[in-house]
Amino acid sequence: MEVREKERVVLVSLAEDEDVLPHFRAAFLGALDSADDADVGYAVSFAHATPTGPDIVGLAVAPPKRLTAAHLAALPALRIAAAASAGFDHLDVSALASAGVPVTHTPGYCDIEVADHVIAMTTALLRNLQVGDAHARAGGWSSRAVGAKRITGSALGIVGLGRTGTLVARRAVALGMEVLAWAPRTSLANIRELGVTPVATLAELLSASDVVSLHVPLTPHTKNLIDADALARMRPGTALVNCGRGELVDLDALRAALVSGRLSGAALDVLDAEPPPADHVAFSLPRTIITPHLAWLSPESGYAAYEMAARQIAAVLSGRSPRYGIAAR
Numbered sequence: 439m440e441v442r443e444k445e446r447v448v449l450v451s452l453a454e455d456e457d458v459l460p461h462f463r464a465a466f467l468g469a470l471d472s473a474d475d476a477d478v479g480y481a482v483s484f485a486h487a488t489p490t491g492p493d494i495v496g497l498a499v500a501p502p503k504r505l506t507a508a509h510l511a512a513l514p515a516l517r518i519a520a521a522a523s524a525g526f527d528h529l530d531v532s533a534l535a536s537a538g539v540p541v542t543h544t545p546g547y548c549d550i551e552v553a554d555h556v557i558a559m560t561t562a563l564l565r566n567l568q569v570g571d572a573h574a575r576a577g578g579w580s581s582r583a584v585g586a587k588r589i590t591g592s593a594l595g596i597v598g599l600g601r602t603g604t605l606v607a608r609r610a611v612a613l614g615m616e617v618l619a620w621a622p623r624t625s626l627a628n629i630r631e632l633g634v635t636p637v638a639t640l641a642e643l644l645s646a647s648d649v650v651s652l653h654v655p656l657t658p659h660t661k662n663l664i665d666a667d668a669l670a671r672m673r674p675g676t677a678l679v680n681c682g683r684g685e686l687v688d689l690d691a692l693r694a695a696l697v698s699g700r701l702s703g704a705a706l707d708v709l710d711a712e713p714p715p716a717d718h719v720a721f722s723l724p725r726t727i728i729t730p731h732l733a734w735l736s737p738e739s740g741y742a743a744y745e746m747a748a749r750q751i752a753a754v755l756s757g758r759s760p761r762y763g764i765a766a767r
Contacts, residue, residue: 444481445750450488450503458744459484465745469752489593498522498747502712507533520747527656542750542760547742548734553605555733555745556681559705560649563677568727576693590614594649601622603653607632612764618643644671656683666691677703681733684710689719696724707733
């Protein structure tokens with residue numbers, strides 16, 4: 439009997455957790471149609487860098503690692519590329535489509551966690567916790583030197599009402615906040631059904647909010663969506679939350695707005711470079727909360743994106759359609 443070389447399925451991630459690969463492998467093998475394929479056909483492995491080679495048939499890629507046209511040129515056998523994340527701007531979808539390689543992603547696996555993180559950051563900014571912490575550590579003990587706003591009645595402006603933005607809106611409404619949304623792709627009826635006030639333009643939302651939270655994908659149109667002009671439209675004392683994509687915000691412009699005092703604070707879970715270098719501009723931002731891209735994480739969601747990606751790779755390799763395919767734009 440001829441023994442064929444195993445085709446490779448690789449999970450690409452910066453994760454250091456030793457349990458990531460076992461979860462990915464188990465989900466992949468469990469979703470294959472054929473037990474023979476599980477035993478013989480595929481070698482499942484892990485890499486910190488995007489691999490290439492003639493034997494790789496499936497790739498799952500977690501941001502910030504990327505799959506580019508250059509990588510694709512050295513992956514002649516690739517049959518499926520899966521983003522191990524809800525967002526997929528780290529994959530060259532156009533190049534993959536041109537090569538006939540289907541692309542998938544993992545929407546919904548951490549919506550609850552991100553929404554909870556956004557609300558935690560929003561309430562922390564309104565209560566000025568980042569300033570209070572720094573004040574106390576520096577030897578101060580004056581509540582009036584810190585200042586804090588009432589959460590109930592404060593205006594939260596949500597940019598984009600997709601899955602996560604909708605969950606944030608529901609939580610904010612439950613807290614008694616005034617919630618505004620700029621969401622051109624969502625019907626006015628659906629926005630109002632959430633107890634949210636729709637606004638016609640981003641400029642209108644920026645000028646009417648106490649806190650602005652970003653919930654749009656990164657595209658050429660949304661890169662640096664929050665730039666110097668956008669920040670200038672915010673009323674004095676506004677705060678910014680970004681748990682979406684780092685490149686939605688021009689960090690140099692954000693720094694200028696914080697240093698000048700126009701913005702009261704910012705909370706960032708994502709940056710334009712991850713992991714950031716020690717001299718990254720984010721670390722010089724005053725009155726800022728920075729978390730290391732952890733909004734997605736909980737015991738429930740910790741392996742979900744990898745498992746969803748693995749099952750979709752198995753579906754394609756078994757001749758089935760993936761559940762969360764991405765159409766080329």
